[in-house]
Amino acid sequence: MPAEPAQTTYDETKVAIIIPLYNDEVNIARALESAVAQKPPEGIRFEVLVVDDGSKDAGPEIAEDYARRFDNVTFLRMEQNGGPAAARNRALRETDAGWFTPFDSDDMMLPERIGALLQKAQAGDFDIVADNLLISSTSAPETVSRHLWPDKPPGDVPLSTELFVNRSYAAEMARTELGFLKPLIRRRAVKCGAEPYQPDLRFGEDFELYARLLADGAKAVLTEPEGYLFVVREGSASHRQGAADHRKLALMGRKLLKREGLAPAEKAAFSGFTRYCEREWAAWTAIEAIREKNPVNLMKAFTISAPAGLHVAGNLLKAVGAKLTGSGRPTAGRSA
Incomplete structure (x- = not known):
């Protein structure tokens, strides 16, 4: 397992759910509802960090309201728009949680999901536990149309660098790349400390982090769906490539x-x-x-x-x- 910086200590009884927010007043309440509804295992605390990245709509006000009403929700603001990687780094600077998981503001989770991922990570001493995402659409966000990896072998699949990278580009079907995964990640598996994401990347930042961690020797597994609904919408960042x-x-x-x-x-x-x-x-x-x-x-x-x-x-x-x-x-x- 990669060594962590000597001066950094993390609390492995805490899990941080990281939500970047940018002009998504329509969906942020739904995302926050599913985040605060997560059921932690005994002895574990979940915290939710929402980072506004320069929104021009009412999304920040909605998130601030949740922070006032829920003790485990923290609302943060970026000084200027920096993209999702920079926003996630901003959140992780504010927490000593030993685990973190990215969560997009337009997606949803079932209440048992993160607890199930954590229990699997603890049982198998995994640094990364990812579940096969459930794909839905903005027209019917709670209706599952398929899995992210439709032909994934049943059960737990060891997530090697080779498998992850090869299944993250040139996919025959859009939105089947493993770079879209939203795993639970152990902080001490990240060599670069409190800011794991490459802040200059606005597209592919998740892929870069996961690929780097795997190449560093992180022990990872891809399991069956645990309840992350990946809501596909037109106009998202992955549709604006250049x-x-x-x-x-x-x-x-x-x-x-x-x-x-x-x-x-x-x-x-x-x-x-x-x-x-x-x-x-x-x-x-x-x-x-x-x-x-x-x-x-x-x-x-x-x-x-x-x-x-x-x-x-x-x-x-x-x-x-x-x-x-x-x-x-x-x-x-x-x-x-």
Whole structure:
């Protein structure tokens, strides 16, 4: 297990539920209701930390009201909008909880979920316990349409770096990537102390943290659903990706590839992830350059990596061919 900083001590009888909030007055009360309804095992305390990230709606007032009415709810404000990673770090600076779990403001949980994850973590001495999420939609948030990993083998599945990374990109079905998991995490498994998230990431910040912890040697398991309803809505951050986001993901992949001591399977997984992100970076660079009619930026799409440049060239040739034959509209294309 990775060593924690000598000066940091955490209370493993406390679990922090971390909720970043940004312009979500419609859903925050529902999320907070399911958070305060969590049933802790005997001798365990749950605390809920809501961090407003510069909202312009009434969401902060709703969260403040819960903080007044519930002793275990804390409301915090960011000085300026920093994104979900920075907001989660802000919350974790304020607590000595030995465990934490991310919880999105538009999602829901059944009351027994976190207690069940904690008991499994304690019984198996796990650093990370994730459950297969239940997918629903804004039109029917309490109606489960499928599981995050629809074909997950039954029972507990050891969550290795290789499995996690390989199932976090190029998915055949949207919203099946394991990077969307919302696990329970032991604080002392995090080498970087009180601020585990990379604050410059606004997209893929969960993936980066989980991948880094697993590569650090965290003991992890993926179990059956325990009651996290992942409510999919249009307009969420994962639907607003662009070249800048994929650039950060590709650079993240390159950094992970440079880690010492990676097993061959881990290195292969990170290599595949990085190549995919480079293709996405190049494809989105080309798409945005074409939209802006900027030939200089279009050329940049060919400088990211040789395979990514070839990918964009192939997409452009297909688009030109489709236009000439009248079978489609021209587009730079996006990798699948």
